Amino acid sequence: MLKKAGIAIGLLSVLTGYLIHHPIPAKVPDPWLFQILTDVLAFSELMGTISERVGINRWWAYPGRLPVPRWMNVPEGMKIEKTVFHGIESVVVTPKGFAERKIPGPAIVVYHGGGWVFGNIDSYLPLLVTAAEHTGFLVMSPEYRLAPEHIFPIPFEDCLDTTLEFMSRAKEFNVDPKRIAIAGDSAGGNLAMAVTVELVKRKIAGTLVQVPAMQALIYPKLQMTNYLLPSYAQNREFIFSKDLIPKFWLSYIGLSSQYSLAQIICENAHIDFSNKQMAEKFALVHEDRVPTRYKQRPYNATPQSIPSDVKKLLDGKTKAYLNKMMLDERIAPLFASNKTLLHLPYTHVLVCEYDPLRDDGIILFERLQSLGKESSLQHLPNSLHAAASIGPFDKNLYHAKQNKILFEKVRDYLNNMH
Incomplete structure (x- = not known):
C-alpha cells in the first residue's frame, strides 16, 4: 500500500x-x-x-497573496518602518544617516507590480531596500488595495492619495518635497505614470500641487488597446498564456466574471474603430511607433480567429465599457495628450527584450524624444519581465548591476537638481 x-x-x-x-x-x-x-x-x-x-478568485496563489518570507539582508543602520498615509498602510525605508541630514534629502515613492491583483510591500521589500541602498534616499511604498476585490479607480486613488499626503508631510521625514521621484514596475509602472499624469494635469488646470521631480518606469504597462504589438507577438511563449495580461486588466476594471473576454482582447477585437477618439488614440500605439531594430526577431501579429460562442460575449454595452476604460488616462497614461507629456518630469524607462510589455515603454520613450523631453531608456537585451525582482538576491548578478544603474540614474538626477 x-x-x-x-x-x-x-x-x-x-x-x-x-x-x-x-x-x-x-x-x-x-x-x-x-x-x-x-x-x-x-x-x-x-x-x-x-x-x-x-469560480473562485484566480489570483489567490500568486506571490503576495500567499505569504512571502523575508530573505534580504538589511544594511546596518537602515530602518524599515510601517506607517499610514491617507488611511493606507505603507512602508518607509530610511537609510543610515538620512534622518540626520542638515538639508532635507530626496525620496522615491515606489508602487509595486503584480497586475493590480497580487504583490504587496512585504514581497517587494528587497527591491525597496535596494533602492534606498543605491541612492541613499528615503523610500516609501503604499499597500494599495488590490483588484478584483477593489477595482479601478481604487488602486489608482490609493497611490495618488498616499503620495499626496507623503508630499505634504515630507518635512516630517526630512525629505525635500521638490525632489521626490515616483517609480514602479509593471502594473506599478502603470500606476506611477498615471499618478504623474494626473498631477501634471491638475497643475496645468491651476491646482496648487507638487509634481514629481522624476519618474522611473520599470517595464510598465501603459495602454490596454493594442495587444498585437511586436513585443506581444514575439514573446507570447514567455507569459504562460497569451490571454493572461488581458485577464489582469479585466480584473482591474471590474470584469473578473468575464475572463473569456481575454480571448477577444488579445486579438484586438475589443477595439471600436468607429469611435473617432479611439481611432486617433490607436495611432499612438500602432506598431509603426516601434523602431525597426526591435522587430528583428520573427513575429506574427495577424489576429487569430475567435470562436463564435466567445464573440457573442462582446455585446454593445460591454464593448462600450471596455473602450471607455481604454481611453481613461488613469488606466492608459500613454494616451495622455502631447500638451500633458510636455509637462512631464524627467522620465527613465527600463524595458526587457523578452517581455510582452517592452513596446509600451519603448513607444513612450520614442514619443518623449520626439517632443524634446528629457528622457532615457535602459534596454536589457536578453532579459524577461520581472527582471528587477531578480537583482536583490545577489549583488554580483547581472540584474543586480542593472538595478544599480537604474537607481543611480535616480540618485544622480535628484542630487543634481538646483
Missing part, C-alpha cells in the same frame, strides 16, 4: 513539474533564478486556471 502511495505521489510530482516547468530563452542572464521565478509563477497560474474554472 505504501509502495503504491509512493509511486502515486512520485507520478503526481513529475506531472506537476511537467505542467509548471516553463522554458526561458537560452541567453537570459542569471538563468537559474529566472527559471525558479518563472516556474513559481507558472505554478501560480496553473492554480489560477483551476480556480477560475471552479
